[in-house]
Amino acid sequence: MTDSGLDSVQSPQCLVNGQQLSELSVLDRGLAYGDGLFETMRVAEGRIALLEYHLARLRRGIAALKMEADLTEIVTELNMAAAQLHNGVLKMILTRGLGKRGYGIPSPVQPTRICQSLPPVDYPVDNARNGVRLFECQTRMAIQPLLAGIKHLNRLEQVLARSEWSDTTYAEGMVRDTSGNVIECTMSNIFMLHEGRWVTPDVSGCGVQGIMRDYLIDQLGQIDDPVEVMTVDLSTLMESTEVFCCNSLFGVWPVIGLKNASWPIGPRTRQAQRLAEQVI
Amino acid sequence: MTDSGLDSVQSPQCLVNGQQLSELSVLDRGLAYGDGLFETMRVAEGRIALLEYHLARLRRGIAALKMEADLTEIVTELNMAAAQLHNGVLKMILTRGLGKRGYGIPSPVQPTRICQSLPPVDYPVDNARNGVRLFECQTRMAIQPLLAGIKHLNRLEQVLARSEWSDTTYAEGMVRDTSGNVIECTMSNIFMLHEGRWVTPDVSGCGVQGIMRDYLIDQLGQIDDPVEVMTVDLSTLMESTEVFCCNSLFGVWPVIGLKNASWPIGPRTRQAQRLAEQVI
Numbered sequence: 286m287t288d289s290g291l292d293s294v295q296s297p298q299c300l301v302n303g304q305q306l307s308e309l310s311v312l313d314r315g316l317a318y319g320d321g322l323f324e325t326m327r328v329a330e331g332r333i334a335l336l337e338y339h340l341a342r343l344r345r346g347i348a349a350l351k352m353e354a355d356l357t358e359i360v361t362e363l364n365m366a367a368a369q370l371h372n373g374v375l376k377m378i379l380t381r382g383l384g385k386r387g388y389g390i391p392s393p394v395q396p397t398r399i400c401q402s403l404p405p406v407d408y409p410v411d412n413a414r415n416g417v418r419l420f421e422c423q424t425r426m427a428i429q430p431l432l433a434g435i436k437h438l439n440r441l442e443q444v445l446a447r448s449e450w451s452d453t454t455y456a457e458g459m460v461r462d463t464s465g466n467v468i469e470c471t472m473s474n475i476f477m478l479h480e481g482r483w484v485t486p487d488v489s490g491c492g493v494q495g496i497m498r499d500y501l502i503d504q505l506g507q508i509d510d511p512v513e514v515m516t517v518d519l520s521t522l523m524e525s526t527e528v529f530c531c532n533s534l535f536g537v538w539p540v541i542g543l544k545n546a547s548w549p550i551g552p553r554t555r556q557a558q559r560l561a562e563q564v565i
Numbered sequence: 566m567t568d569s570g571l572d573s574v575q576s577p578q579c580l581v582n583g584q585q586l587s588e589l590s591v592l593d594r595g596l597a598y599g600d601g602l603f604e605t606m607r608v609a610e611g612r613i614a615l616l617e618y619h620l621a622r623l624r625r626g627i628a629a630l631k632m633e634a635d636l637t638e639i640v641t642e643l644n645m646a647a648a649q650l651h652n653g654v655l656k657m658i659l660t661r662g663l664g665k666r667g668y669g670i671p672s673p674v675q676p677t678r679i680c681q682s683l684p685p686v687d688y689p690v691d692n693a694r695n696g697v698r699l700f701e702c703q704t705r706m707a708i709q710p711l712l713a714g715i716k717h718l719n720r721l722e723q724v725l726a727r728s729e730w731s732d733t734t735y736a737e738g739m740v741r742d743t744s745g746n747v748i749e750c751t752m753s754n755i756f757m758l759h760e761g762r763w764v765t766p767d768v769s770g771c772g773v774q775g776i777m778r779d780y781l782i783d784q785l786g787q788i789d790d791p792v793e794v795m796t797v798d799l800s801t802l803m804e805s806t807e808v809f810c811c812n813s814l815f816g817v818w819p820v821i822g823l824k825n826a827s828w829p830i831g832p833r834t835r836q837a838q839r840l841a842e843q844v845i
Contacts, residue, residue, distance in 0.1 A: 319599030429707035
């Protein structure tokens with residue numbers, strides 16, 4: 286099992302609709318319009334971390350985009366790919382399928398599943414241990430409730446935000462919306478300890494409802510340390526006493542600085558980090 | 566030439582980076598993030614209509630997305646494809662290129678060019694002759710000045726708006742932004758005669774700066790019938806005396822109805838239509 290895991294790491298595998306392929310039709314609406322969804326999942330010891338959370342978001346995305354997709358088939362494929370990969374990252378892209386001309390959704394239409402098996406990401410261990418500094422992105426996210434929260438393939442805002450810095454001093458970048466509120470980081474969600482309580486931004490107007498975010502909201506709630514989901518302005522973030530960012534691949538990174546603010550890595554951040562480490 | 570044109574219509578051709586292919590890598594950032602641009606061009610008698618306008622928008626898009634792309638190569642390819650196609654539609658997709666993991670732009674990166682040769686679109690001739698009714702879309706467009714005007718591959722809002730109706734009574738749908746202002750139709754721009762002057766919505770916050778829109782602004786300006794580009798609320802549209810929508814494939818369609826409003830097809834709409842017909 287370990288050997289086959291290593292092999293697949295060395296030559297990343299890809300299934301397109303269950304067939305071993307690494308290409309897809311130029312007519313696919315995933316390319317033409319970003320008409321689809323994706324999930325990036327951590328695989329450890331042959332199992333997908335937080336699979337139920339990923340599937341819940343996929344379901345919400347399928348509903349929001351009015352797609353027709355068979356989740357049973359997807360789950361079977363994901364579990365088989367995870368068993369083969371053993372340790373690494375699975376990326377599942379689900380597009381509307383082949384397009385005819387124009388934006389109108391063809392009927393019938395068959396979604397395209399693209400299941401990529403990738404090696405583990407080697408983030409610097411220092412990020413989790415000693416924390417990260419955030420870059421302050423100038424790219425603002427547009428407010429679009431119809432697409433907020435889900436992980437669709439229209440990600441130009443993230444591309445633009447991430448393109449703002451190359452200085453490796455910054456492991457992540459904080460992004461606000463066009464109203465100036467703090468939303469998330471380019472590839473992770475943000476939590477802050479404000480007046481003694483965990484707070485994370487509402488993502489019903491824009492941003493991604495991250496898997497690790499939802500898991501931590503659930504877990505912290507269970508140990509009587511509830512997370513308040515709310516509109517967060519910049520001063521709320523800057524006045525917080527602990528800050529971290531999180532996603533389902535790296536877990537929790539304490540945030541130690543943004544602009545002129547610096548934060549200690551407190552015990553409650555370490556507690557959230559341990560909760561994340563239990564599942565990834 | 567006519568024969569080869571017909572052949573290519575019957576079996577649409579596609580070039581990926583100049584190679585005759587109909588597939589592209591699943592690692593392309595065009596698929597992963599909609600990280601790219603496209604242009605859909607009318608080809609008549611082997612020539613691309615309004616090529617300079619298409620190239621101008623492509624240049625603006627390349628700058629907005631911080632892409633690196635060689636337009637000379639693109640123009641050569643487009644002209645060769647147009648000569649071979651003779652009559653029909655060329656669709657050029659230009660993506661950032663192959664991605665590594667994550668939103669960060671790899672360096673160096675080589676853009677992917679996808680040049681599709683397609684048959685002419687057979688819109689009902691009745692649309693141009695007797696006008697169309699517009700569906701009133703409920704999908705609102707988010708305000709994102711960083712991406713407004715250009716023709717990028719993040720088109721989920723258009724997909725959602727177009728999915729709202731299937732009744733063929735409506736040839737197009739009118740779309741507003743999240744502030745309620747009228748922006749455009751799902752695949753075309755909108756012009757209206759308001760208090761005796763042509764008006765078209767400002768698309769600096771959202772919407773596409775259409776090729777035919779820009780051409781008509783230039784042409785109407787030259788015949789002393791200037792078009793005012795401004796913020797357009799719903800009542801401005803409803804109180805207008807003539808309305809049309811336009812794009813670079815179908816030219817001008819008079820609009821004869823929306824909700825409880827109906828409009829005549831006036832002489833100034835016919836004049837705009839003739840201007841369009843001169844170039845497509």
